[in-house]
Amino acid sequence: MAEFGLNEHHQNEVVSYMRFARSKRALRLKTVDSCFQDLKDSRLVDETFTVDEVTEMLEGLQVVVHGEVESELINTTHTNVLLLRQLFFQAEKWHLKLQTDISELENRELLEQVAEFEKSEFKSSGKKANAESSKPKLAPLNEGGTTELLNKEIARLNEENEKLKLRLKTIETQATGALDEKVKLERTLKELQKVQGDQKVSHTTQEINNLEKTVATLKSDFEKSMNDNTANQKYLEESLVSTKHNLLQVQEQLVMAEKELEKKFQQTAAYRNMKDILTKKNDQIKELRRNLLKYEPED
Numbered sequence: 001m002a003e004f005g006l007n008e009h010h011q012n013e014v015v016s017y018m019r020f021a022r023s024k025r026a027l028r029l030k031t032v033d034s035c036f037q038d039l040k041d042s043r044l045v046d047e048t049f050t051v052d053e054v055t056e057m058l059e060g061l062q063v064v065v066h067g068e069v070e071s072e073l074i075n076t077t078h079t080n081v082l083l084l085r086q087l088f089f090q091a092e093k094w095h096l097k098l099q100t101d102i103s104e105l106e107n108r109e110l111l112e113q114v115a116e117f118e119k120s121e122f123k124s125s126g127k128k129a130n131a132e133s134s135k136p137k138l139a140p141l142n143e144g145g146t147t148e149l150l151n152k153e154i155a156r157l158n159e160e161n162e163k164l165k166l167r168l169k170t171i172e173t174q175a176t177g178a179l180d181e182k183v184k185l186e187r188t189l190k191e192l193q194k195v196q197g198d199q200k201v202s203h204t205t206q207e208i209n210n211l212e213k214t215v216a217t218l219k220s221d222f223e224k225s226m227n228d229n230t231a232n233q234k235y236l237e238e239s240l241v242s243t244k245h246n247l248l249q250v251q252e253q254l255v256m257a258e259k260e261l262e263k264k265f266q267q268t269a270a271y272r273n274m275k276d277i278l279t280k281k282n283d284q285i286k287e288l289r290r291n292l293l294k295y296e297p298e299d
Contacts, residue, residue: 017083018118021076028072035064094153 006014043057084100091098104110265271 015121018121021079022118022122024072024075024079028068031068032065035061035068 039057039061049057088098
């Protein structure tokens, strides 16, 4: 199929698919033939048939053949979809977008070329071998279509690769300069540390002396504070004892005052009158009880 612009690999793929389609078609034709043969074996046993019987047999055969042909057409459509799916998957891996022209599927000229190719490809094995030996070499693949896209993509990737290489060299140069600067800074830092070493020792000694003086001052203040606290504690204890004595004296004076007040109250005229009234009331109650006992003797 060099006239279709396919290379040898793609032509072999087409042949493989056509071989698959021929095997499926032959199998389906055998199935249709068996439908007719079954009708002959099961129904055509008499010499004469009526019009209704012939019509019934043809209608039954039509239903069976229609189902077989429809099933084969559906299966062929689905098979073609799976084939397109494989091609689209391979194209998507290369970030390509394939397009199809449905009108080309009804191109009679191309369909006749495919039919001629099938006839010439699937002849007898001997003729096919001779045909393959005398088959002309295919023309080289043209540079259009997907090949051109792939070449452009490869060129773009090569250009990006060169840019990345230049960028990598720049980064390596910057990294080398940064490393040298780091070494210089480390050397300078070590020199500064060495120079500051002696100054740090003297400074540390001075700080220790200051800390010792501070500790001594704090210790003296603490001892003084402890002595002051001891004196304050003794003073507070003495004050507490004195306060307790004063409290007892005040309590005793309160008791004596209460007794004196009660004694004075008993000596008042109101108290004596109240006492006389209570005495008279008690005498009256006793008299009433004696009278009550007279009228209501005990059992």
